Every structure is written in structure tokens, then in C-alpha cells.
Amino acid sequence: ETGVTQTPRHLVMGMTNKKSLKCEQHLGHNAMYWYKQSAKKPLELMFVYNFKEQTENNSVPSRFSPECPNSSHLFLHLHTLQPEDSALYLCATGAGGSSTDTQYFGPGTRLTVL
Amino acid sequence: GQQLNQSPQSMFIQEGEDVSMNCTSSSIFNTWLWYKQDPGEGPVLLIALYKAGELTSNGRLTAQFGITRKDSFLNISASIPSDVGIYFCAGQIKAAGNKLTFGGGTRVLVKP
Numbered sequence: 001e002t003g004v005t006q007t008p009r010h011l012v013m014g015m016t017n018k019k020s021l022k023c024e025q026h027l028g029h030n031a032m033y034w035y036k037q038s039a040k041k042p043l044e045l046m047f048v049y050n051f052k053e054q055t056e057n058n059s060v061p062s063r064f065s066p067e068c069p070n071s072s073h074l075f076l077h078l079h080t081l082q083p084e085d086s087a088l089y090l091c092a093t094g095a096g097g098s099s100t101d102t103q104y105f106g107p108g109t110r111l112t113v114l
Numbered sequence: 115g116q117q118l119n120q121s122p123q124s125m126f127i128q129e130g131e132d133v134s135m136n137c138t139s140s141s142i143f144n145t146w147l148w149y150k151q152d153p154g155e156g157p158v159l160l161i162a163l164y165k166a167g168e169l170t171s172n173g174r175l176t177a178q179f180g181i182t183r184k185d186s187f188l189n190i191s192a193s194i195p196s197d198v199g200i201y202f203c204a205g206q207i208k209a210a211g212n213k214l215t216f217g218g219g220t221r222v223l224v225k226p
């Protein structure tokens with residue numbers, strides 16, 4: 001069974017649409033992360049959840065809204081996005097807690113905003 | 115914030131060659147991680163390093179955690195075509211929680 005899955009793998013949406021990205025993990029991890037990967041830029045951390053509580057919001061615009069209903073699922077709700085939000089959105093998971101934490105990534109959702 | 119300088123930005127390999135890439139920082143890290151990303155996929159963890167001076171291998175891959183804790187390198191020995199992809203280093207600081215700081219990536223291509 002794949003450790004971290006993401007759906008959909010590809011998404012095209014207009015600027016007025018509302019959509020959601022889903023991440024599911026089967027690793028028993030307690031920390032979950034959303035990253036944005038744009039062309040020619042390093043991976044950018046967006047949000048961190050530890051034990052279902054949001055512990056980091058890296059100055060992300062409010063048109064991105066995360067949700068972590070349980071330790072296995074993480075969502076990223078999208079509304080009124082801009083074309084510059086087009087990117088690969090990656091979910092990652094880790095053991096969590098206060099110790100250093102190796103992170104495992106999902107395959108990503110390729111988002112295109114028209 | 116912390117920054118990681120990864121070099122080279124890109125490189126061409128010929129089958130059988132050994133290749134090397136590295137990351138440096140002005141900050142000290144507690145953990146160094148190396149990932150590989152294929153087109154259309156997420157990064158896959160290759161090697162994790164947790165102690166200064168640590169040298170760890172994973173098949174044909176070898177990575178070292180620099181003694182100063184400000185750098186790390188990754189070597190690929192006897193490269194093969196499937197080594198093509200983008201390799202990322204990432205550093206982690208305990209004081210910054212679980213956040214990873216990523217390098218800009220090294221794109222490995224096959225010589226035509």
C-alpha cells in the first residue's frame with residue numbers, strides 16, 4: 001500500500017472555482033505538511049499540522065485553506081485562485097513531535113489556474 | 115531565514131561515471147536529507163543523515179553530513195540512465211521544529 005497518496009493528480013480550474021486537494025497517509029504519522037513547488041523555485045512550506053493541530057502557516061494567502069480532520073487525512077481547499085498559484089502541490093508526512101523529523105512526500109497534485 | 119546553496123544546478127552524466135553534488139549553508143543543521151524527484155512525481159527520500167561526520171550509503175548512493183554541520187554531499191557511483199532526475203538536499207533544525215529547508219535542486223541529465 002502506497003504510504004502517501006494525493007488526489008487528484010492533475011487539476012485545472014478557473015479563478016472563480018472552488019476545489020479541494022486531498023492527501024491520505026498510511027504510515028501512522030502525526031505530522032502532515034503542504035508544500036508548493038513552482039518552476040525554478042525551491043520547495044515552499046505552506047502549512048504544518050502536528051497531531052491534527054495547525055502549528056505553522058507560512059504567510060499563505062487566505063484563498064488557500066487547509067483542513068486536517070484526522071491523522072490520516074489532510075485537505076487543501078482552494079477558492080478564487082490566481083494564475084500564479086499554478087504549481088505542483090505536495091503533501092508530506094512525518095512522525096511529528098519535537099524531534100527532528102524525516103518527511104515522506106506524496107506524488108503531488110499538478111494545479112493549473114486559468 | 116536559513117538558505118541552502120546546492121550545486122551544481124545541473125549536470126550531464128555518462129553511464130558508468132561517478133557524480134557528486136553538494137549543499138552548503140551559513141546555518142548549522144541537525145539533520146540532512148537527500149531526495150530525488152522524477153518528472154510528475156513527488157520527492158522520494160534517498161538518504162537521511164542525523165550526526166555530524168556521518169557517512170551513509172544506499173546502494174550506489176553515498177551521502178555525508180559535514181563535520182561543521184553546515185554542509186552535505188551526495189555521490190552517485192557508476193551512474194545509470196535511471197539516475198536522471200532532480201536531486202534535492204534538505205536541512206532541518208531542531209529549534210525550528212520539523213520544518214525542512216530545501217536546496218534549489220541539481221538536475222541530472224544524460225549526455226547526448
